[in-house]
């Protein structure tokens with residue numbers, strides 16, 4: 382995507398050919414900072430502290446983390462060590478495990494000296510594939526937006542509500558939930574986006590609003606509690622959100638608060654779609670509420686808010702009473718029954734085992750217990 386006329390991806394190989402550069406998302410929207418990651422520990426820390434975030438980008442970063450580790454030492458011991466360090470960085474996005482497995486399966490049978498080149502090659506491919514997948518999700522979702530626009534009795538913009546950030550910052554490029562928005566906007570379809578601020582980390586307010594502003598897409602930031610009211614008033618035509626892990630039965634795990642939006646959408650008959658790249662499907666988990674691991678993050682993210690003060694400096698301020706405790710579950714699960722459809726790279730399907738298997742034939746879809754999460 383373009384930032385002030387320059388095309389950026391969210392992750393790319395450094396000029397030295399072995400480290401990776403990332404856009405440090407903890408600094409946005411106020412500062413645009415590129416960070417260089419040179420060790421597997423630095424990549425794992427960048428994922429953990431959310432300098433890189435969003436399920437597809439977590440996968441891409443982890444793939445490069447494995448390549449960086451193989452570049453320093455291609456032994457079996459280091460392969461397993463790198464895998465374990467990266468795997469423990471964040472628990473919910475299944476793209477992490479998927480990407481680590483991809484790299485492992487490519488390098489496993491190679492002698493140590495050949496592993497780094499093969500790992501970088503596969504990591505590059507994972508990034509290219511992600512761009513293709515997201516672009517196709519964009520094409521498929523754009524058709525949906527066009528249909529809603531054509532069925533509207535007015536020529537008003539299509540009002541789309543989104544939660545968290547599932548834009549290009551969460552992927553290598555394009556985004557998932559926002560790819561249809563960018564494609565629709567670029568082809569002249571009028572759209573307006575309701576951006577949930579997405580407490581506690583405010584990915585909507587800090588990242589989605591920034592992305593949309595850079596692309597001149599009309600949008601309005603709302604509090605997380607406003608969506609239901611806007612739906613009741615007929616001000617939302619469509620919800621599109623991303624996902625960190627979707628079971629083969631169509632249960633969707635996404636940023637905390639997604640479930641409440643789906644309930645409100647269901648009650649108000651607003652179509653609720655999830656943009657789903659295929660590496661985000663967990664073919665091993667049947668029941669999302671029971672079996673998807675939900676990340677618990679620091680209570681500091683709830684008790685404190687970060688913002689820019691009048692003099693331009695960044696401030697972190699406490700917003701709850703000193704002696705009160707806080708809890709911070711970072712994701713929730715929306716059961717398939719509340720989901721109108723899944724927008725995948727292969728087309729739009731129902732949130733059901735039957736529909737997903739029709740689009741992705743040959744996938745196992747067999748529940749196993751939680752040991753291999």
Ligand code: MRU
Pocket residue numbers: 434435436437474544545546547548551552556557558584622623624625635636711
């Ligand atoms: O905690 P985050 O910011 O990594 O959570 C991101 C989300 O919940 C996104 O909606 C999801 O990863 C899909 S990104 C295309």
